[in-house]
Amino acid sequence: MTTDATRTSVLRSTLTLVFFAIIASAVVAVTWVNTKQRIADNNEAARVARFAAVLGAVTFDTIDTDKPHVIPTPHTLPGNAPVTYVTVRRADAIVAWVFRITAKGYSGPIQMMIGVTTDVRISGVRVITHSETPGLGDDIERSKSDWIESFNGMQVRGETDTQWALKRDGGSFDGFTGASITPRAVIQAVAQTLRWAERHQDTLRETTP
Amino acid sequence: MSQLSSILRDGLWHNNPGMVQLLGLCPLLAITTSVVNALGLAIATLFVLCGSNLIVSVCRRALVREIRIPVYVLLIASLVTASELFFNAYLPSLHARLGIFLPLIVTNCTIVARAESFASRQPPGAALADGVAHGLGFGAVLLVVGALRELLGTGHLFKGLHLLIPGATQDGIALAGDGLLLAILPPGAFFALALVLILRNWIEQ
Numbered sequence: 001m002t003t004d005a006t007r008t009s010v011l012r013s014t015l016t017l018v019f020f021a022i023i024a025s026a027v028v029a030v031t032w033v034n035t036k037q038r039i040a041d042n043n044e045a046a047r048v049a050r051f052a053a054v055l056g057a058v059t060f061d062t063i064d065t066d067k068p069h070v071i072p073t074p075h076t077l078p079g080n081a082p083v084t085y086v087t088v089r090r091a092d093a094i095v096a097w098v099f100r101i102t103a104k105g106y107s108g109p110i111q112m113m114i115g116v117t118t119d120v121r122i123s124g125v126r127v128i129t130h131s132e133t134p135g136l137g138d139d140i141e142r143s144k145s146d147w148i149e150s151f152n153g154m155q156v157r158g159e160t161d162t163q164w165a166l167k168r169d170g171g172s173f174d175g176f177t178g179a180s181i182t183p184r185a186v187i188q189a190v191a192q193t194l195r196w197a198e199r200h201q202d203t204l205r206e207t208t209p
Numbered sequence: 210m211s212q213l214s215s216i217l218r219d220g221l222w223h224n225n226p227g228m229v230q231l232l233g234l235c236p237l238l239a240i241t242t243s244v245v246n247a248l249g250l251a252i253a254t255l256f257v258l259c260g261s262n263l264i265v266s267v268c269r270r271a272l273v274r275e276i277r278i279p280v281y282v283l284l285i286a287s288l289v290t291a292s293e294l295f296f297n298a299y300l301p302s303l304h305a306r307l308g309i310f311l312p313l314i315v316t317n318c319t320i321v322a323r324a325e326s327f328a329s330r331q332p333p334g335a336a337l338a339d340g341v342a343h344g345l346g347f348g349a350v351l352l353v354v355g356a357l358r359e360l361l362g363t364g365h366l367f368k369g370l371h372l373l374i375p376g377a378t379q380d381g382i383a384l385a386g387d388g389l390l391l392a393i394l395p396p397g398a399f400f401a402l403a404l405v406l407i408l409r410n411w412i413e414q
Contacts, residue, residue, distance in 0.1 A: 013276045020268075020280045024287035031291040035298035042301045134242045135362050135393035143369065178390050 051088075051098060053142070054115035054124035056152055058096050060088045077196050078103050078189040085204075088115075096123055097197065097204055103189035106181040107131050110140070114190055116197045118205075122151045125190055137182035147174060147183070156194045164191040213338055220342025226319040227350030227402075228409045233317040236310045237351060238398040242362070245369045247355025249303045250310055251348030257292055257314050258323060258347075259340035261285045265328040266336030272329070281324045289315040302372040319347055350405060357401045360384060362392035 051063055068084040077083045079102045088096040096117045103110045108131035115123035125148050127140045139145035150173055156164065164187055165171025166180065173187055197204060226232045233254070241247045264284050272280055293311050296304040304311060314320070323343055328336035359381075360366055365388075368381030391397050 009273070009275075013273055016271060016273065017276055017279060017283075020283050024283045027287045028290050028294075031294045035294045038298035039294070042298065046301070133394065135359075135388075136390065143372070177387050 050113060050126055050128070053126050054098055054113045055088060055096055056115065056124040058088065058115070058117060058123050060090050060095050062089045063087075063098070064089070075196065076192065076199075077101065078192050079109075094118060094205060099193050099197075101189055101193055103185045105130055105132050105185050106137055106179065107133065110182075110185060110189075112186070112189065114193050116194060119155075120194060120198045120201065121153055121155045122190065122194065123153075124149075125151045125186075127186070132182045133179065136176060136179040139176050139179075140182060140186055147176070148186075150174065151190055154190075154194075156191060156198060159195070161191070164188075212335065216335060216338045217342045220339060220344075220346040221349065222346070224343075225346040225350065225409075226322075226343050227347050227354075228406060230319070230322070232319040232322060233347060234402075236313060236317065237347075237354065238395070238402065240307065240310050241351055241355040241358055241398060241401070242393055243359040243369065244352060244355045244367050245373055246306060247351040248348075248373060249307050250314075251344075251351045253292060253296065253307065253311055254314055254317060254319075254351075255341070255344030255348055257285070257289055257317075258320055258344040259337055260288050260292075261320050261324055262328040262336040262340035263333055264288070265324040266331060266333045269329045277329065278321075278325070281321055285320055285324070286315050306369075306372055319343060350402075353405055354398065354401045357404065358392045358397050360388070361401075362388040362390065362397060364388045 047065075051065075064087045068086050071077065071083045071085070073080060073082055075083065077099075081102065083099060083101060085097045085099040087094055088098060096115055099114045099116065101112045101114050103112060110130040110132070111128040113126050113128060115125070117123045126142060127148065130138070130140065132138050132140065139147050142148050154163075162170055163172040166173050166175045166183060166187070168175055168180070169184075171187070173183065176183055220226075224230060227234075227237055236250055236254075240250045261281075261284060265281060268280070268284075289312060292314075293304075296307075296311060323339060327339045331339070356366060359368065364385035365381040365383055367378060369379065370377040370381065371379045389397075392401065
């Protein structure tokens with residue numbers, strides 16, 4: 001008798017659990033099917049918007065995102081890992097390059113996209129991910145402050161260009177209240193990328209699609 | 210009517226998840242660096258809490274004692290996953306802003322606590338009212354702590370509101386000059402919550 005009752009109760013519990021598992025999976029599956037296209041579109045739109053943001057005023061028709069070029073180590077770019085860049089074209093002619101650079105921030109790596117035009121000027125910079133202090137170092141994000149726009153159109157004049165520093169260090173960039181390591185790291189990384197581009201223009205230009 | 214008002218008073222004040230039960234402290238302390246972040250998490254938590262209370266209440270007769278907790282976990286987890294997908298699809302900027310704390314709503318003890326202690330014993334109407342009351346109660350604490358930290362830490366309020374409401378202010382309202390760095394950093398969360406708790410206990414006495 002007891003075993004029968006136990007068996008019935010176990011069976012009932014199992015069936016209830018299975019039933020709810022099916023319902024729960026169905027809810028998630030239906031939501032996923034109905035949102036996946038929109039999520040993919042959002043991600044694609046965000047990716048295109050990121051490229052458009054770092055290209056600023058440059059007019060272009062194609063970005064060779066499926067053909068990234070890899071700069072192997074050792075190089076003079078920021079970080080110790082290989083760096084990738086993609087070529088941006090208008091009517092098949094190269095108009096700009098977009099570098100993916102990782103700078104060393106105050107509390108971790110700062111991943112950035114840096115757009116460089118063919119006259120070796122900055123077309124735009126955007127921070128993709130970082131772990132800087134919220135409210136202090138995160139003014140490097142475009143959504144928090146327009147500080148990152150101050151790079152637009154800048155170029156490097158020789159190895160000892162003093163404008164590539166914070167105003168308090170004698171340069172031309174505004175600082176953040178309570179955070180100086182973060183903006184210094186970003187300025188340093190952008191300047192280093194621009195210097196690299198200036199020295200390697202032949203490499204950058206000769207790469208065929 | 211009197212039951213409804215006692216449910217509301219319970220969730221908003223007497224048994225508030227953030228101030229009395231001290232549940233869901235991880236998101237409460239971590240995300241409240243600004244009013245906008247707090248508001249985003251408050252809306253998401255309110256939505257999940259109402260949904261889980263309602264579903265648990267509807268299913269309450271089908272559940273035997275031994276397996277009720279696994280079923281709650283299943284229901285809450287699927288609800289949170291569905292809401293996360295929904296936020297990702299329709300409110301991508303808010304989704305990006307809340308990051309890991311959106312899926313982590315599943316671990317907010319308030320939700321399983323309300324399912325177990327209220328929704329599993331009450332009809333759907335009362336369970337929904339309880340979800341609204343506790344969701345708003347938790348959200349109110351998030352907002353107060355968020356506002357306190359943003360104001361003390363940056364001197365601004367509502368910075369980044371355009372992420373939630375298109376066309377709203379981006380730079381927020383400047384109410385003071387530079388803020389006190391500590392308020393934005395993690396210790397500031399504990400101090401801000403402590404201030405809220407002191408205030409509540411003082412009013413209560």
